[in-house]
Amino acid sequence: MRAIATSLVLPLRQLTHPGFRAPLLKGLGLSILAFAGLAWLADWGVGVLAGGEGWLATLAGLLGGALVLVGAIWLFVPVLLALTSLFVDEVAEAVERRFYPGLPPAGGASLPAQVWASLRMSVRLLALSLLILPLGLVAPPVGVVLFWAVAAVSMGYGLFDGVAQRRLPVAEANALRRARRTEVLALGGVLAALAVVPIANLLVPVLGTAAMTHLFHRRPDGAPAPRG
Numbered sequence: 001m002r003a004i005a006t007s008l009v010l011p012l013r014q015l016t017h018p019g020f021r022a023p024l025l026k027g028l029g030l031s032i033l034a035f036a037g038l039a040w041l042a043d044w045g046v047g048v049l050a051g052g053e054g055w056l057a058t059l060a061g062l063l064g065g066a067l068v069l070v071g072a073i074w075l076f077v078p079v080l081l082a083l084t085s086l087f088v089d090e091v092a093e094a095v096e097r098r099f100y101p102g103l104p105p106a107g108g109a110s111l112p113a114q115v116w117a118s119l120r121m122s123v124r125l126l127a128l129s130l131l132i133l134p135l136g137l138v139a140p141p142v143g144v145v146l147f148w149a150v151a152a153v154s155m156g157y158g159l160f161d162g163v164a165q166r167r168l169p170v171a172e173a174n175a176l177r178r179a180r181r182t183e184v185l186a187l188g189g190v191l192a193a194l195a196v197v198p199i200a201n202l203l204v205p206v207l208g209t210a211a212m213t214h215l216f217h218r219r220p221d222g223a224p225a226p227r228g
Contacts, residue, residue, distance in 0.1 A: 001183035002222035005186050011210035014098055020210075023090040027083065034079050035202065075153050077195045081158050082119055083205040090160045091209040098216050100224065107168040108173065113165070121158040125150065130154055141198035148192050155195070158187020159212040167216075180220070187215055 014020045090104070095105050117179050136143025157177065164173035177184055191208045195201045219225045 003218045003220050004183055005210040006222040007214035010214050011207045017098055019094040019097055023087050024206050028202055029086055030083055031202040035076055038075050041170055076201060078122045078129055080195055081125055082122035082157060082207055083208050087206055087209055091206055092166055092213045095210050095213040108165045108167045109141055117161055121154055125154040150213055151192035152185060152189035154185040155191050160184045163212045163216045
């Protein structure tokens, strides 16, 4: 698991690097807009319920504030996964220039193919998140654990595929992901946990992509293993 620790630490060392600053600020700005939009949408939904009569309206009024926050955080994870597709190339290139110089230009799957794969994954996660949300409200411990597990798989596979397919054909990228499934899922689990922490979650699209780029370029013992 040394590669996972290294992959998580190295992006933090690059925060002030000029080549990393632009995608970081872009990712932060879009994350803030996305989270604000989700909070507004959740608030609107609660307002509609609370505007009626009966026990449902009363319950919505009492729990409105909590539901807005929980709903925004819960739905932010699939939106976050979609946002990462916008930064894969820019972030990965910044990481490679800083830590893995001398690599040839990336020549794997096309950018539209990468974006489409990420969007499909985020739609699946969004659908599962909406299905799990009622359980999270009725039985929070069970719902949170189940949601984290789904998010860990989705973020681990989604981010690794996006990074790997920049330099490998789809079949080879999938084979590499299967070979390193434990590390990919472990890193995805850490990122999924950070994705529900306010403020920290705003940095996950960029830092998560950077961390997965390091994992792709390193052996399980944490030593660099650049790929062409």
